[in-house]
Amino acid sequence: MSAFMPGPRLRVPAITAGALDGLCFAVKDLIDIAGSVTGGGNPDWRRTHGPATSHAPCVAALLGAGAAVEGKTISDELAYSLEGKNAHYGTPLNPRWPWALPGGSSSGSASAVAAGDVDFALGTDTGGSVRVPAAFCGLWGIRPTHGRISLAGVLPFAPRFDTVGWFTREGALLERVADVLLPPEEPESAAKGHKTPLLFAEAFAARAATEAGDALALRRHALRHGPAASIELFAGQADRWLACYQHLQDEAILAALGDWLRRVKPVFGADIAARFARLDEVDPSQTAFFLAMRQQLRNEMDALLANHWLILPTTPRALLSLQADGGQIQHFYQQALTFNAVAGLAGLPQVTVPLADGREGPLAISVIGARGCDRQLIQWARTFFA
Helix, strand or coil: CCCECCCCCCEECCCCCCCCCCCEEEEECCECCCCCCCCCCCHHHHHCCCCCCCCCHHHHHHHHCCCEEEEEECCCHHHCCCCCCCCCCCCCCCCCCCCECCCCCCHHHHHHHHCCCCCEEEEEECCCCCHHHHHHCCCEEEECCCCCCCCCCECCCCCCCCEEEEEECCHHHHHHHHHHHCCCCCHHHHCCCCCCCEEECHHHHHHCECCCCCHHHHHHHHCCCCCCEECCHHHHCHHHHHHHHHHHHHHHHHHHHHHHHHHHCCCCCHHHHHHHHHHHHCCHHHHHHHHHHHHHHHHHHHHHHCCCEEEECCCCECCCECCCCHHHHHHHHHHHHHHHHHHHHHCCCEEEEEEEECCCCEEEEEEECCCCCHHHHHHHHHHHCC
16 A cells, blocks of 8 residues: 555655755655645545645755655544554555554655655654654654644644654664754753663563563663663553543644534544544543643653653554454554653653564664753664664
Protein backbone atom coordinates (compact mmCIF):
# COMPACT_ATOMS: atom_id res chain seq x y z
CA MET A 1 0.00 0.00 0.00
CA SER A 2 1.33 3.44 -0.91
CA ALA A 3 2.46 5.87 1.76
CA PHE A 4 1.03 8.77 -0.22
CA MET A 5 -2.48 10.13 -0.55
CA PRO A 6 -4.42 8.81 -3.58
CA GLY A 7 -4.31 10.80 -6.78
CA PRO A 8 -1.55 12.76 -8.52
CA ARG A 9 1.53 13.22 -6.33
CA LEU A 10 1.71 16.74 -4.88
CA ARG A 11 5.12 18.24 -5.67
CA VAL A 12 6.45 21.64 -4.65
CA PRO A 13 9.94 22.78 -5.68
CA ALA A 14 12.39 24.34 -3.26
CA ILE A 15 12.20 28.13 -3.00
CA THR A 16 15.94 28.76 -2.70
CA ALA A 17 19.13 26.78 -2.21
CA GLY A 18 20.18 26.23 1.36
CA ALA A 19 21.26 23.77 4.05
CA LEU A 20 18.98 21.03 2.67
CA ASP A 21 19.73 21.69 -1.00
CA GLY A 22 18.76 18.79 -3.25
CA LEU A 23 16.80 16.83 -0.65
CA CYS A 24 13.11 15.94 -0.88
CA PHE A 25 10.57 15.45 1.87
CA ALA A 26 7.00 14.29 2.39
CA VAL A 27 4.33 16.04 4.45
CA LYS A 28 1.72 14.41 6.65
CA ASP A 29 -1.86 15.19 5.61
CA LEU A 30 -2.36 17.27 8.75
CA ILE A 31 0.03 20.01 7.61
CA ASP A 32 -0.86 22.74 5.11
CA ILE A 33 0.65 23.08 1.66
CA ALA A 34 -0.59 26.13 -0.24
CA GLY A 35 -3.25 25.34 -2.83
CA SER A 36 -4.07 21.86 -1.52
CA VAL A 37 -6.68 20.66 0.96
CA THR A 38 -5.37 19.29 4.24
CA GLY A 39 -7.58 16.23 4.67
CA GLY A 40 -6.58 14.96 8.09
CA GLY A 41 -6.93 11.36 6.93
CA ASN A 42 -10.73 11.65 6.80
CA PRO A 43 -12.92 12.27 3.71
CA ASP A 44 -15.48 14.30 5.69
CA TRP A 45 -12.79 16.68 6.93
CA ARG A 46 -11.47 17.05 3.38
CA ARG A 47 -15.00 17.62 2.05
CA THR A 48 -15.75 20.39 4.55
CA HIS A 49 -12.51 22.36 4.18
CA GLY A 50 -11.00 24.36 1.33
CA PRO A 51 -7.44 24.56 0.01
CA ALA A 52 -4.77 26.10 2.24
CA THR A 53 -3.92 29.67 1.31
CA SER A 54 -0.29 29.37 2.43
CA HIS A 55 2.32 26.85 3.48
CA ALA A 56 2.57 25.95 7.15
CA PRO A 57 5.68 27.70 8.54
CA CYS A 58 7.46 24.36 9.00
CA VAL A 59 6.94 23.54 5.31
CA ALA A 60 7.96 27.05 4.20
CA ALA A 61 11.17 26.84 6.26
CA LEU A 62 12.19 23.57 4.61
CA LEU A 63 11.37 24.85 1.11
CA GLY A 64 13.46 27.92 1.90
CA ALA A 65 16.37 25.69 2.94
CA GLY A 66 16.56 23.99 -0.45
CA ALA A 67 14.35 20.92 0.09
CA ALA A 68 11.41 20.06 -2.19
CA VAL A 69 8.03 18.53 -1.30
CA GLU A 70 7.49 15.09 -2.78
CA GLY A 71 3.93 14.33 -1.76
CA LYS A 72 1.32 14.38 0.98
CA THR A 73 1.25 11.22 3.11
CA ILE A 74 -1.59 9.20 4.62
CA SER A 75 -2.42 9.86 8.26
CA ASP A 76 -4.57 7.96 10.71
CA GLU A 77 -7.91 9.75 10.94
CA LEU A 78 -7.47 13.17 12.58
CA ALA A 79 -4.37 11.72 14.30
CA TYR A 80 -6.42 9.75 16.83
CA SER A 81 -4.40 6.54 16.64
CA LEU A 82 -0.94 5.02 17.12
CA GLU A 83 -1.28 1.96 14.86
CA GLY A 84 -1.17 3.21 11.26
CA LYS A 85 -4.49 1.93 9.85
CA ASN A 86 -6.85 4.14 7.85
CA ALA A 87 -10.29 2.79 6.99
CA HIS A 88 -10.66 5.15 4.00
CA TYR A 89 -7.20 5.32 2.41
CA GLY A 90 -5.62 2.06 3.51
CA THR A 91 -2.64 1.06 5.63
CA PRO A 92 0.75 2.32 4.41
CA LEU A 93 3.36 -0.39 3.96
CA ASN A 94 5.91 -1.07 6.65
CA PRO A 95 8.75 -1.54 4.13
CA ARG A 96 11.09 -3.53 6.39
CA TRP A 97 8.46 -5.73 8.05
CA PRO A 98 5.56 -5.96 5.55
CA TRP A 99 3.56 -8.27 7.83
CA ALA A 100 3.33 -5.53 10.46
CA LEU A 101 1.58 -2.20 10.89
CA PRO A 102 3.71 0.91 10.25
CA GLY A 103 2.59 2.69 13.42
CA GLY A 104 0.62 5.93 13.49
CA SER A 105 -0.68 8.42 13.21
CA SER A 106 2.16 9.67 10.99
CA SER A 107 2.06 6.33 9.22
CA GLY A 108 2.56 7.46 5.63
CA SER A 109 5.45 9.75 6.50
CA ALA A 110 7.33 6.95 8.24
CA SER A 111 6.57 4.52 5.41
CA ALA A 112 7.82 6.94 2.74
CA VAL A 113 11.13 7.49 4.54
CA ALA A 114 11.68 3.81 5.34
CA ALA A 115 11.01 2.92 1.69
CA GLY A 116 13.51 5.51 0.47
CA ASP A 117 10.85 7.45 -1.45
CA VAL A 118 11.97 10.67 0.29
CA ASP A 119 14.98 11.75 2.33
CA PHE A 120 12.90 12.83 5.33
CA ALA A 121 9.28 13.52 6.22
CA LEU A 122 7.21 15.73 8.48
CA GLY A 123 4.73 14.24 10.91
CA THR A 124 2.87 15.39 13.98
CA ASP A 125 3.20 13.93 17.46
CA THR A 126 0.64 14.33 20.23
CA GLY A 127 0.72 11.05 22.14
CA GLY A 128 3.41 9.25 20.15
CA SER A 129 2.45 9.74 16.49
CA VAL A 130 6.06 10.23 15.36
CA ARG A 131 7.78 8.18 18.03
CA VAL A 132 5.75 4.99 17.50
CA PRO A 133 6.02 4.80 13.67
CA ALA A 134 9.72 5.68 13.91
CA ALA A 135 10.20 2.68 16.19
CA PHE A 136 8.02 0.36 14.06
CA CYS A 137 9.74 1.32 10.78
CA GLY A 138 13.33 1.35 12.08
CA LEU A 139 13.83 5.12 11.77
CA TRP A 140 15.16 8.08 13.68
CA GLY A 141 12.33 10.35 14.82
CA ILE A 142 11.81 13.29 17.12
CA ARG A 143 9.04 14.85 19.12
CA PRO A 144 10.48 18.31 19.90
CA THR A 145 9.92 20.39 23.01
CA HIS A 146 6.28 21.46 23.01
CA GLY A 147 5.94 24.93 21.48
CA ARG A 148 9.40 25.02 19.85
CA ILE A 149 7.96 24.68 16.32
CA SER A 150 4.94 26.69 15.23
CA LEU A 151 1.65 24.81 14.88
CA ALA A 152 0.27 27.41 12.45
CA GLY A 153 -1.08 25.63 9.40
CA VAL A 154 -1.33 22.32 11.29
CA LEU A 155 -4.73 20.69 11.80
CA PRO A 156 -5.35 21.01 15.55
CA PHE A 157 -5.92 17.70 17.29
CA ALA A 158 -5.07 18.40 20.93
CA PRO A 159 -3.00 21.62 20.86
CA ARG A 160 -2.11 21.18 24.54
CA PHE A 161 0.18 18.32 23.39
CA ASP A 162 0.52 18.70 19.59
CA THR A 163 4.00 19.03 18.09
CA VAL A 164 5.54 18.88 14.60
CA GLY A 165 8.21 16.18 14.31
CA TRP A 166 10.14 14.45 11.56
CA PHE A 167 11.65 11.13 10.41
CA THR A 168 15.01 10.26 8.85
CA ARG A 169 16.97 7.12 8.13
CA GLU A 170 20.12 8.54 9.75
CA GLY A 171 20.81 10.65 12.81
CA ALA A 172 22.92 13.13 10.84
CA LEU A 173 19.96 14.21 8.72
CA LEU A 174 17.70 14.41 11.79
CA GLU A 175 20.14 17.01 13.07
CA ARG A 176 20.35 18.91 9.75
CA VAL A 177 16.55 19.25 9.67
CA ALA A 178 16.60 20.39 13.29
CA ASP A 179 18.98 23.18 12.38
CA VAL A 180 16.35 24.48 9.93
CA LEU A 181 13.18 23.98 11.96
CA LEU A 182 14.23 24.69 15.53
CA PRO A 183 14.86 28.20 16.86
CA PRO A 184 18.19 28.93 18.58
CA GLU A 185 18.43 27.34 21.99
CA GLU A 186 18.08 29.66 24.95
CA PRO A 187 21.23 30.27 27.06
CA GLU A 188 19.66 28.52 30.04
CA SER A 189 18.96 25.48 27.87
CA ALA A 190 22.50 25.43 26.52
CA ALA A 191 23.81 25.53 30.09
CA LYS A 192 22.07 22.20 30.74
CA GLY A 193 24.08 20.45 28.05
CA HIS A 194 27.18 18.29 28.16
CA LYS A 195 25.64 16.03 30.77
CA THR A 196 26.63 12.39 30.96
CA PRO A 197 24.69 10.71 33.82
CA LEU A 198 22.08 8.35 32.40
CA LEU A 199 18.82 7.16 33.88
CA PHE A 200 17.13 3.99 32.61
CA ALA A 201 13.39 3.37 33.02
CA GLU A 202 13.75 -0.23 34.13
CA ALA A 203 10.05 -0.88 34.79
CA PHE A 204 9.11 0.39 31.32
CA ALA A 205 11.67 -1.97 29.79
CA ALA A 206 10.24 -4.84 31.80
CA ARG A 207 6.81 -4.11 30.30
CA ALA A 208 8.15 -3.96 26.75
CA ALA A 209 7.88 -7.14 24.67
CA THR A 210 10.84 -6.45 22.40
CA GLU A 211 12.70 -8.57 19.89
CA ALA A 212 15.55 -8.75 22.42
CA GLY A 213 13.29 -10.85 24.61
CA ASP A 214 13.52 -9.29 28.05
CA ALA A 215 14.40 -6.16 29.98
CA LEU A 216 18.00 -7.21 30.60
CA ALA A 217 18.62 -7.75 26.89
CA LEU A 218 17.09 -4.37 26.06
CA ARG A 219 19.26 -2.71 28.72
CA ARG A 220 22.37 -4.42 27.30
CA HIS A 221 21.64 -3.20 23.77
CA ALA A 222 20.69 0.32 24.86
CA LEU A 223 23.54 0.88 27.29
CA ARG A 224 26.43 -0.93 25.67
CA HIS A 225 28.42 2.33 25.70
CA GLY A 226 27.91 3.30 29.34
CA PRO A 227 26.22 2.52 32.66
CA ALA A 228 22.98 4.04 33.88
CA ALA A 229 21.10 4.27 37.15
CA SER A 230 17.57 2.88 37.25
CA ILE A 231 14.55 5.07 37.87
CA GLU A 232 10.89 4.30 38.56
CA LEU A 233 8.79 6.59 36.38
CA PHE A 234 5.27 7.45 37.55
CA ALA A 235 6.20 6.01 40.98
CA GLY A 236 4.20 2.87 40.31
CA GLN A 237 1.09 4.85 39.38
CA ALA A 238 1.15 4.50 35.62
CA ASP A 239 -2.62 4.07 35.39
CA ARG A 240 -3.23 7.39 37.19
CA TRP A 241 -0.84 9.24 34.91
CA LEU A 242 -2.41 7.63 31.84
CA ALA A 243 -5.83 8.80 33.06
CA CYS A 244 -4.36 12.29 33.47
CA TYR A 245 -2.97 12.30 29.93
CA GLN A 246 -6.14 10.92 28.35
CA HIS A 247 -8.42 13.37 30.14
CA LEU A 248 -6.33 16.39 29.19
CA GLN A 249 -5.92 15.16 25.62
CA ASP A 250 -9.62 14.45 25.18
CA GLU A 251 -10.62 17.76 26.72
CA ALA A 252 -8.27 19.49 24.27
CA ILE A 253 -9.72 17.49 21.35
CA LEU A 254 -13.22 18.62 22.29
CA ALA A 255 -12.10 22.24 22.40
CA ALA A 256 -10.40 21.97 18.99
CA LEU A 257 -12.76 19.67 17.08
CA GLY A 258 -15.98 19.40 19.10
CA ASP A 259 -18.02 21.88 17.08
CA TRP A 260 -17.04 20.23 13.80
CA LEU A 261 -17.75 16.74 15.16
CA ARG A 262 -21.25 17.75 16.31
CA ARG A 263 -22.09 19.63 13.12
CA VAL A 264 -20.73 17.21 10.48
CA LYS A 265 -21.13 13.86 12.25
CA PRO A 266 -18.21 12.38 10.28
CA VAL A 267 -17.82 8.70 9.41
CA PHE A 268 -14.77 7.09 11.05
CA GLY A 269 -13.30 3.63 10.98
CA ALA A 270 -14.43 1.41 13.88
CA ASP A 271 -11.37 1.85 16.13
CA ILE A 272 -11.25 5.63 15.61
CA ALA A 273 -15.02 5.99 16.04
CA ALA A 274 -14.82 4.29 19.45
CA ARG A 275 -12.16 6.77 20.59
CA PHE A 276 -14.13 9.79 19.47
CA ALA A 277 -17.25 8.34 21.13
CA ARG A 278 -15.36 8.36 24.42
CA LEU A 279 -15.25 12.16 24.28
CA ASP A 280 -18.86 12.14 25.49
CA GLU A 281 -17.56 10.91 28.84
CA VAL A 282 -15.18 13.82 29.46
CA ASP A 283 -15.99 15.48 32.80
CA PRO A 284 -14.86 19.14 32.70
CA SER A 285 -14.95 19.33 36.50
CA GLN A 286 -11.86 17.09 36.61
CA THR A 287 -9.70 19.27 34.35
CA ALA A 288 -8.27 21.49 37.09
CA PHE A 289 -7.25 18.41 39.11
CA PHE A 290 -5.46 16.83 36.15
CA LEU A 291 -3.78 20.10 35.16
CA ALA A 292 -2.31 20.28 38.67
CA MET A 293 -1.21 16.66 38.34
CA ARG A 294 0.49 17.43 35.04
CA GLN A 295 2.28 20.41 36.59
CA GLN A 296 3.61 18.13 39.32
CA LEU A 297 5.11 15.81 36.70
CA ARG A 298 6.56 18.75 34.73
CA ASN A 299 8.28 20.07 37.84
CA GLU A 300 9.68 16.65 38.72
CA MET A 301 10.94 15.99 35.20
CA ASP A 302 12.49 19.45 34.85
CA ALA A 303 14.45 18.90 38.06
CA LEU A 304 15.44 15.37 37.06
CA LEU A 305 16.59 16.19 33.54
CA ALA A 306 18.60 19.26 34.44
CA ASN A 307 21.52 16.86 34.89
CA HIS A 308 20.48 13.60 33.25
CA TRP A 309 19.35 11.97 30.04
CA LEU A 310 16.44 9.54 30.44
CA ILE A 311 16.45 6.33 28.39
CA LEU A 312 13.33 4.18 27.92
CA PRO A 313 11.69 1.93 25.31
CA THR A 314 9.69 3.83 22.69
CA THR A 315 6.91 1.25 22.48
CA PRO A 316 5.59 -1.62 24.62
CA ARG A 317 6.34 -4.10 21.83
CA ALA A 318 8.57 -4.23 18.79
CA LEU A 319 5.75 -4.49 16.22
CA LEU A 320 2.00 -5.01 15.87
CA SER A 321 0.71 -7.45 13.26
CA LEU A 322 -1.49 -6.36 10.37
CA GLN A 323 -3.85 -9.09 11.59
CA ALA A 324 -4.14 -7.71 15.12
CA ASP A 325 -7.76 -7.66 16.27
CA GLY A 326 -9.58 -4.78 17.94
CA GLY A 327 -8.74 -5.95 21.45
CA GLN A 328 -5.03 -6.27 20.69
CA ILE A 329 -5.00 -2.85 19.04
CA GLN A 330 -6.73 -1.17 21.96
CA HIS A 331 -4.39 -2.84 24.46
CA PHE A 332 -1.39 -1.65 22.46
CA TYR A 333 -2.85 1.86 22.21
CA GLN A 334 -3.26 2.14 25.98
CA GLN A 335 0.20 0.79 26.70
CA ALA A 336 1.90 2.95 24.05
CA LEU A 337 0.13 6.04 25.38
CA THR A 338 1.48 5.22 28.84
CA PHE A 339 5.06 5.02 27.53
CA ASN A 340 4.77 8.22 25.52
CA ALA A 341 2.83 10.22 28.11
CA VAL A 342 6.07 10.99 29.97
CA ALA A 343 7.36 13.46 27.38
CA GLY A 344 3.83 14.44 26.36
CA LEU A 345 2.69 15.54 29.80
CA ALA A 346 6.00 17.21 30.59
CA GLY A 347 6.30 18.88 27.15
CA LEU A 348 9.84 17.55 26.72
CA PRO A 349 11.84 16.54 23.62
CA GLN A 350 12.18 12.84 22.87
CA VAL A 351 14.30 11.18 20.18
CA THR A 352 13.63 7.65 18.96
CA VAL A 353 16.75 5.74 17.91
CA PRO A 354 16.79 2.50 15.86
CA LEU A 355 19.21 0.24 17.73
CA ALA A 356 18.95 -2.85 15.55
CA ASP A 357 16.94 -4.44 12.75
CA GLY A 358 16.20 -8.13 13.14
CA ARG A 359 14.34 -10.57 10.97
CA GLU A 360 11.40 -10.52 13.35
CA GLY A 361 11.34 -6.79 13.97
CA PRO A 362 13.19 -3.66 15.04
CA LEU A 363 14.75 -2.79 18.36
CA ALA A 364 14.18 0.87 19.23
CA ILE A 365 14.98 3.03 22.22
CA SER A 366 14.13 6.61 23.17
CA VAL A 367 15.97 9.38 24.96
CA ILE A 368 14.20 12.27 26.72
CA GLY A 369 16.08 15.48 27.48
CA ALA A 370 15.55 18.79 29.22
CA ARG A 371 13.09 21.36 27.93
CA GLY A 372 14.56 23.29 25.01
CA CYS A 373 17.62 21.04 24.67
CA ASP A 374 16.42 19.46 21.42
CA ARG A 375 19.64 19.93 19.45
CA GLN A 376 21.82 18.71 22.29
CA LEU A 377 19.55 15.69 22.68
CA ILE A 378 19.98 14.75 19.01
CA GLN A 379 23.76 15.30 19.15
CA TRP A 380 24.10 13.19 22.28
CA ALA A 381 21.94 10.38 20.90
CA ARG A 382 23.98 10.31 17.70
CA THR A 383 27.21 10.04 19.67
CA PHE A 384 26.05 7.58 22.33
CA PHE A 385 24.29 5.21 19.94
CA ALA A 386 26.85 5.48 17.12
